[in-house]
Amino acid sequence: MSTQVPDATATSDLASPDLTGDSTLHLTEISKSFRTRTGELVQALSPVSLEVSPGETVSILGPSGCGKTTLLMIAAGLERPTTGRVSLGNSEVVGPHPALGIAFQRDCLLEWRNVRDNILLQTDLRGWKRSHYLEQVATLLAMVGLAGYERQYPRELSGGMRQRVALCRALVHEPRVLLLDEPFAALDALTRERLNTDVATLCAAWNPAVLFVTHDIDEAVFMADRVVVMASRPGRVMEIVDVPFPRPRDLSIRAEARFTALVARVRKILVSSGAYQL
Numbered sequence: 245m246s247t248q249v250p251d252a253t254a255t256s257d258l259a260s261p262d263l264t265g266d267s268t269l270h271l272t273e274i275s276k277s278f279r280t281r282t283g284e285l286v287q288a289l290s291p292v293s294l295e296v297s298p299g300e301t302v303s304i305l306g307p308s309g310c311g312k313t314t315l316l317m318i319a320a321g322l323e324r325p326t327t328g329r330v331s332l333g334n335s336e337v338v339g340p341h342p343a344l345g346i347a348f349q350r351d352c353l354l355e356w357r358n359v360r361d362n363i364l365l366q367t368d369l370r371g372w373k374r375s376h377y378l379e380q381v382a383t384l385l386a387m388v389g390l391a392g393y394e395r396q397y398p399r400e401l402s403g404g405m406r407q408r409v410a411l412c413r414a415l416v417h418e419p420r421v422l423l424l425d426e427p428f429a430a431l432d433a434l435t436r437e438r439l440n441t442d443v444a445t446l447c448a449a450w451n452p453a454v455l456f457v458t459h460d461i462d463e464a465v466f467m468a469d470r471v472v473v474m475a476s477r478p479g480r481v482m483e484i485v486d487v488p489f490p491r492p493r494d495l496s497i498r499a500e501a502r503f504t505a506l507v508a509r510v511r512k513i514l515v516s517s518g519a520y521q522l
Contacts, residue, residue, distance in 0.1 A: 270331045271294040274328035276323075305464040307459070307514070317425075319421075344422075345422045347422075354398075381416060387445060404435035411443065420453065470485065
């Protein structure tokens with residue numbers, strides 16, 4: 245049986261979801277194991293416990309293969325843990341949840357949908373009233389510098405513009421939790437820095453709990469209130485580093501001695517794990 249995307253012009257009679265209530269994301273003793281094709285049992289992720297509060301951004305930082313993305317997919321309800329529990333407040337997350345928004349490394353835009361309809365994809369799939377979100381689409385696009393691009397198609401956009409559209413799609417329903425899986429990894433340095441500030445602006449407006457996966461140390465520190473430093477397989481938390489810099493932050497902070505000192509501290513933790521060499 246095939247699954248069709250609803251007609252972009254259709255109007256649903258369903259109301260918007262109720263996203264009120266406790267917005268704290270709880271990851272409790274999350275682990276993940278799998279078997280290879282030869283039958284070998286591999287532990288990809290050792291038990292990890294973490295909480296992310298409303299308005300807080302937590303960066304997950306570590307080398308390739310340490311389980312960063314696996315942990316995020318489990319938090320999103322897109323993958324089941326071997327052990328442990330994911331919950332939003334008192335509600336367990338066991339599958340895709342309407343209170344969560346997610347953006348991936350690839351923008352995953354549908355080429356046959358224009359910008360507005362790509363942003364509204366989740367609302368169409370869930371059967372929510374489009375009319376409730378049209379003003380929100382316009383607001384988000386203005387905030388990321390894409391006002392007037394509503395009817396453009398993905399092929400007409402640069403990589404950075406496409407990723408901004410993906411971020412708008414993740415935030416259009418004002419989720420209580422925003423999950424970001426290295427969304428800027430494929431972009432050039434200047435575009436990446438601009439999108440760092442865009443995300444900070446968007447999150448300040450809607451105050452979600454944010455879990456942000458990256459392999460870039462400077463980015464992890466700039467974006468976060470706490471940096472979770474992970475070691476390689478089996479993935480495990482080595483240390484959680486508090487980031488004391490007040491918000492709002494702008495890119496000038498990256499040149500300050502206190503910022504470079506904290507980046508150096510995080511790098512030292514990674515080096516001590518054997519993940520990197522100086």
